[in-house]
Structure formats: structure tokens, C-alpha cells
Amino acid sequence: MTITITAFEAALDKGRGLARDMRVRWALEEVGQPYAVRYVAWEEFKEEAHLARNPFAQIPTYEEGDLTLFESGAIVLHIAERFPGLLPQDAAARARAIMWMFAALSTVEPPIIDRDVVKYAERGKIWQGERLAMTDARIRGRLRQLSARLGESEWLDGAFSAADIIMAHLLSRLEGSGLLEERANLAAYVARAEARPAYQRAFAAQKAAWEANT
């Protein structure tokens, strides 16, 4: 059955792999499943056709037969349950991998997204500098905790899993900020994830789409 995902027609990151369709592309590449992409233009996000796929007017979405899903975390977990390779067989290890997906999205990602809100939506506000410092302090706290837990491990919990896709992708948003680079084991973790052939294929596909669509 054909899998169709949605992505920005013109992503604001200009093909740098930051949009959340990367997570879904990467997961599909890891499990070796082909997919089609429906590119959504900015003016289409709040139209009924897209809101039927995602009531929150976001990408990515996932369509396969009668099933339509939104939320990158949910889609990556669905792919990991549907096709082998991204979740451990052992029940406890599987529960921990899913736990890391939630931890990445609920605990690690919010201050990282907030940093972009400060940088772009609060540009020109007199408080921008002070808010950026507060946001960076929150991010540093989370990275310190994550770094301590990861230690010298290759991946979050045993073998590479769906959780590493989510965590490495959201940490990649910090590349070049200096924050990720303060924690050598986290910077190496992201680099290791991005060196995977499946990541490389997904990255090339979204970059080629940006170049073709703009």
C-alpha cells in the first residue's frame, strides 16, 4: 500500500533538514519503505484539505490506505511498529525506546523550539537578549542531564531505535549555536546519527525537493 507524507513546498530552512518531515523520511529509509510526498504550499495549510489531514495545520502527515496520521513522533512510532528495525523485540527495551521518544519531544525539544521563537518571533523586542539567555540556560540544563545519562553509549538505550531518530533530529537544530558543541558526547551522538546511510538518503531527498520547488 502506498505511503504518502506531506512536507513544506518551500521549507524555511532552505533544505537544511530541520523540518519535521526529515524524521519521517529518515524512519522510512531505515526500514526500507518507499514513499510519495505531497508538497504543501503556505497558503494551503489552513485549507480544509490539509486541516482534514492535520487539524493543527502542520507537516508532516502520513497516509496509508484509510489511515491518516499527524505528529512526527506518532508517525515515526507507527512506522517502527509497522516495519521491523526501529524498536527492540524485548518488551522492557521496547517500552524504554518509546519512553525516550516522549522524553525527546516533551522534555528536550520545547526549550529548543522556544529558542527559535525568541530569535525570530521576538526579534526587535527590547527583552530579546535577556530571554535568549534564559532559554539557553534551560537548554544547557537539559543537555547536561542528557549528556550525563548518555555517557559513552552509542545510542540512547542499546541498539539504534526510533527514539534516536527523534532525539538526534531535534538536537541537530542546535548545530552551530555553540550549545551542542559544549557537550562533546552529544555532538558526537548527532554526528553518528547523521552519518547513517538512511539519514543521508532522507537528507538528500528533502534537499533535492527544496531545490526543485523553489
Next chain:
Amino acid sequence: MTITITAFEAALDKGRGLARDMRVRWALEEVGQPYAVRYVAWEEFKEEAHLARNPFAQIPTYEEGDLTLFESGAIVLHIAERFPGLLPQDAAARARAIMWMFAALSTVEPPIIDRDVVKYAERGKIWQGERLAMTDARIRGRLRQLSARLGESEWLDGAFSAADIIMAHLLSRLEGSGLLEERANLAAYVARAEARPAYQRAFAAQKAAWEANT
């Protein structure tokens, strides 16, 4: 096998049910599983014993035999997979219920938490009023979208599920703000969730703990 969760010894909400152990208590009540609670004092959060349970120094956690989990979303999903009653049998409906858990935590909750950051951590800042207005606008946007999708449905997607525990609980943080009350169907949704006997039992348990511990 005994299930043990963690909760604040002295929750800042004074037993109003806002701390995230409520989600886990509520899920366990829905599936009829008894549990023990380990109360964690403020000074214990950053000690090794608690960091071994949760590297991000948060509650709740979940321990059952050799398995230790953190993150309320992951714990509620684990309970829903472990015991019947909180996830549909049908594969597509099950995937959608899990999708709503991610949507609640990744898309709906962050601006609601940010509102508390503005209210408490940014108290006295000259920008507090303007930031609160910006945060409220983001929350209103999400509530408008959620309200449109929910319509007159009783629950998010068919029967009551683990997703309704997460969504109703995080929306309950807005009670009294005026924001939730602007969307009558969402206010009714939260009230319907809180009227469930399992919620009532969980609420009474965490309130009794606050009264006993402080």
C-alpha cells in the same frame, strides 16, 4: 508485580491535581491496578537515587519489576498497552489514539506550560504583560483548532482512551484562566473527563497525599 510511581512530596499546586503523577494515577485507576507511591522531597530530585529513575529530575516515574520508566506520556501509554481498557483493539484506531497522545504533549501542551513560565519565572520582568499576551494568543490558536476538530464528539477519537487522559489533564491547567472557557466544547470535554470515577479516585488520592505530607 507491584507498581510503584513517584510524586512530589509537597506539590506546588497544593493538591489541585496539576502535577503529572495525576495522569499516571488516573490511568492506573481506569485499568483497575493498585499502585504504591514513593514521595520525593525537593532536595532529593537531584540526588543519584532519583536521577537513576529519571535523568531529567522530574516526576512521575514508574517501576514494575526490572522496568523503570519516566515521562508521563510514555508511562500512560505503557499502562494502556499492558492492561486492557485504554486503547482501541482496531489497529488504525489504536494508531490514532497514540497520535493524539503525541499531539497533546508536543503541540497543545508547550504554550500552556510556557504560560506558567511567564506567570511565575518572569514575574516582575518589564515584558511580562506583553509576553503573556503572546502566549495566550498561541494557546487560543491551538484551542481553536482543537475545538474545531472535537466538535460535538465526546472524546478525541471514538471511545475514551489514554489520549483523553493526557489531553484533558493538560487542558485542566487552563481552568480559571478564561481561555478554556472561551471554547464551550473543550470546557465540557474536560468536565466530562473529570467526572469519571477513575479521575475522582486519582484526584482524591493525590489530594490526600498533599494533606498528609505537608
